[in-house]
Amino acid sequence: MKADASFVRSAASVDDLPRDGAAEIALVGRSNVGKSSLINALVRQRLARTSAAPGKTRLANIYRVRRGGGPPIYLVDLPGYGYARGGRDAAVEFEALTAGFFGRAGQAGCASPPDLTALLLVDARHPGLASDAAAWQWLQQTVRRCAVVATKIDKLARGERIRAMRELESVCETSVLPVSAVTGEGLDELWKLIDRQPSNRPPRPPSNNSSRSLPPPKGTGTPARRPPRSWSSRRSRT
Ligand SMILES: Nc1nc2c(ncn2[C@@H]2O[C@H](COP(=O)(O)OP(=O)(O)OP(=O)(O)O)[C@@H](O)[C@H]2O)c(=O)[nH]1
Ligand SMILES: [Mg+2]
Known part of the structure; x- marks a missing residue:
């Protein structure tokens, strides 16, 4: 499907972020992921x-x-973490970089909270990094809807891929979507997940369990050892 896409702006502060209520998909992850x-x-x-x-x-x-x-939706490219100097704690670094973005829904003067989904990108070759685990913990407690995406999957041979996906799904306790920007693997699945955002669909009557959580991607990743919690649907702290 054709996408019309344009650069909006490089936001230096919360005041520069969109306020029109369109769905936002935030991509977060280590530098170079x-x-x-x-x-x-x-x-x-x-x-x-x-x-x-x-x-x-x-x-x-x-x-x-x-x-x-x-x-329309917004794709939001957040600053990469993982290169903090002086031994800064991974969770602290991540929070410092992203708290303004994810925390704005509770701030005075902000338009109605956006439909916000955080995609945590993890390099498939490095599934167990402490900084990614810390970021995932923080996101799950802070953002209502979040998911893990394994990038650069094209770089792994079959056996390595199975091991890496298994480890990542075990660390994150959720199903993980493998993607490659080079081969295009996983991109259709990722669009399907994005398209399931609430404001991307026509309005429908409310139901008790309708809205916030998304089903896991089908036919992706490897079976998790335990039932995956899949997309997080926790409530924001704010
Ligand atoms: N083989 C392969 N290389 C990739 C893939 N995605 C990104 N790369 C390479 O990884 C490097 C970093 O990619 P970027 O997209 O710039 O990473 P980033 O997360 O935006 O990095 P920062 O902006 O520094 O945080 C580049 O050399 C890309 O070509 C992928 O799916 N497969
Ligand atoms: Mg970048």
């Missing part, structure tokens, strides 16, 4: 930008995407 590449692969364009001001900390790069006749 493949966040920008995945955005480009999803929209089939070289959109993801490098900052004009190198070294300046930015909150987020924002892209507006519309597929088919669907409503």
Whole structure:
């Protein structure tokens, strides 16, 4: 399906973030994990930008995407973590980089809380890193809807892939979607997950268990050792 996508802005503060209530998909992960590449692969364009001001900390790069006749969504490229100097704690670093973005829903003056989904990107070759585990813990407690995506899956041979996916799903206690920005593997599945966002669907009558949690991706990853909790549907702290 064709996607119309455009760069919106590089947000330096919470005030620069969208306020129109459109669904937002935030890509978070270590530096170099493949966040920008995945955005480009999803929209089939070289959109993801490098900052004009190198070294300046930015909150987020924002892209507006519309597929088919669907409503627009925002893909949000958050700063990469994992290169903190001075032994900074991984969880502290992650929270410092992303708290403004994920915490804004509870702030005064903010438009109605957006439909926000966090995708934690983990390099499939490094499934057990403490910084990723800390980020996943933080996201699960902070963001209502979050999921784990294993990037660069094309770099693994079959046996390595099975081991890596098993370890990652065990560490995160959820099903994980393997993707490759190079081969395109997993991108259709990822769009399906994105398209299941509440504001991406026509309104429907409320039901008790309808809205917030998403079903696990079908036919992806490897079977988890225990029943996966899949997409998190915890309530925000705020
Ligand atoms: N083989 C392979 N390489 C990839 C894939 N995705 C990204 N890469 C490579 O990984 C490197 C980092 O990719 P980026 O998309 O810039 O990573 P990033 O997470 O945006 O990095 P920061 O912006 O520094 O946080 C680049 O050299 C990409 O070409 C993939 O799916 N497969
Ligand atoms: Mg990037």
